[in-house]
Amino acid sequence: MRLILNPERQNVEPGRESAVALSVTNTSSVISGHRIRVLGLDPSWVTIDDETLSLFPDATSTTVIRITPPPGLPAGTRQFVVEVESLTPPAETDQIAGELVIPTRAAMRLSLDPPSSTAGKEARIGVVLKNEGTAPVDAQLRGHDDPAEVNFAFEPSTVSLEPGEQFLATSRLLAKRPWFGSPKIRSFSISASTLDQSVAAQGSWVQSPRFSRGVLALLGLVVAGTIFAAVIAGSLSQVVDRSNANSQLALQVAQAAQNKVAIGTASLTGYVRLAVSQAPVAGVTVNLYQPSDLTSPAASTATTTNGSYRFTSLAPGSYDLSFTGAGFAQLWYPNAVSSSGARPVSLTNGAHRRGVDISIGALPVSISGSVTGLPPAGAQLAIQLPSTNPLTSVAPTPSSTATAVPNGIIVAKTTLSAAGTFSFHNIPSPETYQLVLTKTGDASVVQTVTVASGQSESGIDLVLTPGNGVISGTVEGPSGPIGGATITATVGTSTSSTVSLTNSPNTGDFSVENLATPANVSLQVVAPGYAAQTLSVTLAPNQHATGIVVNLQPGVGSISGVVSTPPGTPAGGVSVSASFGSQTLTTVTASTGTVGSYRLANLSVPGTYTITFSRNDLLSQTVVVQLAGGSPNASGVNVSMIASTASMSGIVSESSGQGIADATVELVSGTSTYTVQTASSPVAGSYTLRGIEPGTYTLNFTRVGGLPVSTIITLAAGEDVTRNQQLSPAAGITAQVVETSSGQPIQGATVDLYFSSSYAPGAPPLTTITTNANGEFTFPNLEAPQSYLITVAYPPGSSPEASYNVTTQEGATVCATNGSTSTASCQIQLAVAG
Known part of the structure; x- marks a missing residue:
């Protein structure tokens, strides 16, 4: 089949529908059905006009895919894959990739709740801010009235909003209250400004006088009856109080309505990696849900190029996370395929939760088939990620557990029975794998299998054949060909042996057959009265290596000793090789008995040998040893090796x-x-x-x-x-709390610590301490530079009487009142009632 997506990349606005056209052409010779689905996007975003197409040969049909990203989606690029599966044998699956670009757009809305308020000297107005754009904003709140008679204060004065986020700030209005006459109507505006835009809303404050006309009239009628006047005055007072109460109630209702998307000071970060290779995955959509509403995410983001994601300014509570990427099955944290199996992540205010990581395994598939040819019983079959040297990636013992080795990553493996059938389940897709079939004495088989997303592979046929590699040549000495020499070829754990011919004219000829290929073959040649010779021969697939000439030298000697290694590292398994001309003999140090000992025998005498000691984790060493006719055996050739790192x-x-x-x-x-x-x-x-x-x-x-x-x-x-x-001490904040009039220290005062940027009335503090007998307190081990807010209250449980913003300095403890590193006379004065 042939697929065309138009357009493959387009800009979309959150909350608005965009459309892409998918054209499918049937390139087969039969009428075929095709099923369409979109991977990598939340299914609730996507509708397909025709999810199934039926096409005649060479016919093309087009369907429209409509995508509606939800409001509040942050700016960035979202990748997706359109997968088309053929429903007519032979079934096949094809994919085409697309991208959605959410442009950066600033859009902020501001409203007052309530827009009009009746109060005396002070009024409180709720300021509702909502970020309807696609980029985070930091908005500065300001107030204005034309006579400039009103003082405005905001809690907080700066609001940080993620896309789609809403926040309710409080505006406090203060102005001189008239003593007599009619209520004063004060018109004002409140604005929120960012680098890109400014929005404002109008409001009014009906400020009642201290003594209204009604009150004056009542005073004139006091003589008519004190009790009646008191009743009337009380009624009017209730009217004013009820107006204030209604204003406060409206503010509380707005705050309650906001709780669903409340802002806080918590954050959450993590990484998304592939389940098999642990490589980072970019472009995965991460949705954050409140457990009470799993239908629409409270926030959404996408992983970066290193697979990381981050949510900030989160309110305390529990959250569920889902992960959706192009070509991958949706996954709920930590490893569930549906929301019912999700485990919520709990956050407290000010907490910075890290390590919320997942391994996304893509869509699981099955790979199955059978082994024919020679009897398969006992053969090992492994499925692994592609390796340049696949045969050395397979461990020699069967295991059902995925294993990581230097030359590749084994996903699964099994030992075959006499039936020869195999089936691997829960294999991640889409991916390309190698099937590696090995059996002692037989030729190894390596076959590449590519599985599409969610598409299982069956009917795979692997043929087991005899080893078809051949090494042939001649064994010679100084006086001519040598018959009766033993030639042993080793491939992994498999060995094959033969003897060189003794009859003329083919004396000394040999041929080792049925060797597994491709392979590195260790060829050892031993003859009585001659030093042994070891060669390394590399065989390509089906190669017959001919014309190999092995020269043996007369005389027999040996070199032996002990290798010591750094503490904590084994002395066994160190490679020891002796080279003399074209002759090379190799062994390894013992891992049992006398650990670290070695012996190289059957060496030509006389001769000067270069002995090399090596292992991957050790620094190689080389020594030179001479063997003479009078002393053919050199013992005590010991070395002490050091780590290579x-x-x-x-x-x-x-x-x-x-x-x-x-x-x-x-x-x-x-x-x-x-x-x-x-x-x-x-x-x-x-x-x-x-x-x-x-x-x-x-x-x-x-x-x-x-x-x-x-x-x-x-x-x-x-x-x-x-x-x-x-290291220098960590940053800290300190001060002494004293009574204003007497200067005496106050013990037991409550001191709360907050981040200045995320402080909100009623929010829990980062930490709380009380002053000691000298009225002193210190917050140690703080971040720096960082802006903190401290509040001081006495007695405990009362409202704070003093608050200070202070910025910490690296390696220093600063005074809470002025941020200075000079803390000798750093005092906070409180007026304590007698």
């Missing part, structure tokens, strides 16, 4: 010596970065970095609210460096 450890502490937990230790070079957090136990402030590539690095020590420390350090292979570091 460096390590570093130490303790990060305060100047007092107390360890600092959760400080960051970072090594940075042009190509590599190593990072670790210091421990809280068993040794506070301790850290260890291992596996560091040798080189020159910038070493950084940082802590929240403290001054960073950086230095240059050069690390060599095998080096284990101890580096301790003292």
Whole structure:
């Protein structure tokens, strides 16, 4: 089939319908049916005019896909995939990608609730702000009246809104109240301004006099009856009070209506990665729902190029998250395919929740088939991500667990029975895989399988055949061909042996057949009275390697010793190879018995051998050993190896010596970065970095609210460096609370701490402390630079009597009243009733 999407990329406005045309052409020779679906977008956004098309051969039909992104969707690019599945055998699936671009648009709406209020000296008006645009805004609230007689105060004065978010601020109006006469009508306007726009709303304040005409009339009628006058005055007072109460009630109702999309100071971040390779996934739509309403998201965003996403300014509560990406099945956090299995994420005010990560596994499919040819019983079949060397990616023992190895990632594997059938389930799609079939003595089979999104593959046929590789040649010595030599070919765990011919004229000839290909073959040749020779031969698929000449040297000697490795690393498994001319013999150090010991035997004498010791995690070493006729055996050839990488450890502490937990230790070079957090136990402030590539690095020590420390350090292979570091104290805020008249310290005063940017009346504080016997308090370990608000109340439970905005400084404790680092006479004065 052939697919055309028009347009493939278009701008859309949230809340408005956009349309794309999908043309499907039947390129087969039979009438076919085609089913259409859209992946990567919330299904509630999408409608398809014709979800199923029936086409004659070479016919083309077009259907319209209508997409309506919800209001409040932030600006950015949303990717989607249109998948068309053929319903007529042979079934096939094709896909075409598209993009929706949500442009950046500023649109803010402001209204007053109530627009008109009746009050005395002070009035309170609700200011409702809603961001109807596609970009976050920071709006500054201001008030104005023409006579300039009204003072305006706002709580808060600056409002931050995400797209689609609504917030209710409070405006407090103050003006001189007339003593006598008619009520004074004050007209005013309240505006909200951003960098891109300004919106305003008009309001009126009916300010009643202290003594209205009705009250004066009542005073004139006092002589007519004091009780009657009191009743009338009380009634008028109730009218005024009821007006104020109605105003406050309207404000409370507006606040209650806002609770559904309330703003707060919490945030939530995480990463989206592929389930198999853990690679980051960009363009995945992340929807945030309140559990009471799973029909429409409260907020939405998309993952960036590194797979990360972020929600900010969230109110306290529980939230459900769903993840939808092009070509992937919808997933609910942490790993549910429907909302019923979702686990809510709980947030408190001021909390910064990190690590809300998921592994998106795409649509699960099945891959099945059978193995024919030679008997398949005992053969191992693995499905893995593509590897340049697939045969070395397969572990030698069967396992049903996905395994990561240096040359590839195995998704699943199994051992075949005599029936030869296989079936892998829950394999992520879309993806390209390698099916790797191995059996000792038989040729390995590697077949590539590509599965489309949600499309299972069946009927795969793998043919098991005898090993078809051949290595042939001649064994020769100084006096001519050598018959009776044993030639052993090793491929992985499989070995094949033969003996060189002894009859003339073909003396010394050999041929090792039925070798698995492609493969690296280790060929060892041994003959009595000669030093053994080991060759490495690489066979391409179906290759017959001929003309191999193996030269054996007379005389037999040996080299032996013990290899020691750094503490904590095994001494076994170190490769030891001896080279003499074209002769090379290889062994590995023992992992049992005398661990680290080795012995190279059947060496030609005399000879000068270059001995190389190597392993991936160790720095290779080379020694030269001479074997002579009088001393053919060299023992005690011992080496001490060092790690190929460096390590570093130490303790990060305060100047007092107390360890600092959760400080960051970072090594940075042009190509590599190593990072670790210091421990809280068993040794506070301790850290260890291992596996560091040798080189020159910038070493950084940082802590929240403290001054960073950086230095240059050069690390060599095998080096284990101890580096301790003292850091300045974290940022803090302090003051002394005293009584205004006497100057005596106040013990037990309540001090609350808030972020200035997110403070709202009634919101819970970040933390609360009380003053000590000297009236002192200190908030330690704060972020810096950061703007905080503190409020002070005494006695506990009363309303705050003092509040201060203060900005912290890195590595310093500042005075709460003025932000100065000089805290010698930093006092907050409170008037305490006698």
